[in-house]
Amino acid sequence: MVFNTTSFKDGTEHWIPLCFPKFDPKGFTYCYVTFISESTAIILISTDKNTFFEMKQMKQKIVNDFNVHDILNTIKFATETSYTTSDTNAPYLYHFIYKSRDDIQFTMPQWKTSENILQKQKIMKVYHILHSLTQKKSYSKLQFISNKNYIAIAWITSTFEFFTVAKPEITKQHLIKNVNSVLKWIKKEEYRLFIKNGTTF
Structure with a gap:
């Protein structure tokens, strides 16, 4: 869904309520979605609708760690070596x-x-x-x-x-x-x- 929805790739952050019936059939789970490169997205999930800014901070920490350890290149290589x-x-x-x-x-x-x-x-x-x-x-x-x-x-x-x-x-x-x-x-x-x-x- 994320990779086939062009609006997610607009360079901004998205906060999306989703229902996962096997997880909580009576409530919503909230997904923080942002693309950090053309083919790489970070998706963070919370049961609390008020945690957008906490998710934003967590995303930044992940991106910083990716940069320090050069993880993005590894992810890029993995996505480019899919099978046919x-x-x-x-x-x-x-x-x-x-x-x-x-x-x-x-x-x-x-x-x-x-x-x-x-x-x-x-x-x-x-x-x-x-x-x-x-x-x-x-x-x-x-x-x-x-x-x-x-x-x-x-x-x-x-x-x-x-x-x-x-x-x-x-x-x-x-x-x-x-x-x-x-x-x-x-x-x-x-x-x-x-x-x-x-x-x-």
Whole structure:
């Protein structure tokens, strides 16, 4: 949400009330959000709506520590070394989204530089269709849709949700093989991709 909302990147500080049902279904949690570089944001959370200035001071202390220990460059390197579908040994996939239901977190590969905004919007539209199919009262755990431009799959289990859009020439059997390759890679990299054993909201 933060990185896809342009108003957060205006160089100012934001104080946002949010409800996290698993944390406090009857109240709000307050988020202090500010970007300290183009790709790095500091998000501080409080249950007290009157702690904006305390959060502001804490942010400044964090920034000072980052500068002293040159941490921003490390963060920048980490954000620039995200993965692509090629890293997962799934050559036929345009893109995918994997949600860990246990961790309540998701991961997806970096968009390919060759993909323009229109291509990304088309893929996101397919994801929307797939997701809507999984919200029906009676749905198959494995959903396929396709046309001349793509073949796509939604796979829902008790531990994960997986959505992908692939090249149209791939067969269902090869698509499943590519998906299993991604799942195996995610399992191997899960401690890098997800915050494990953390508090969930």
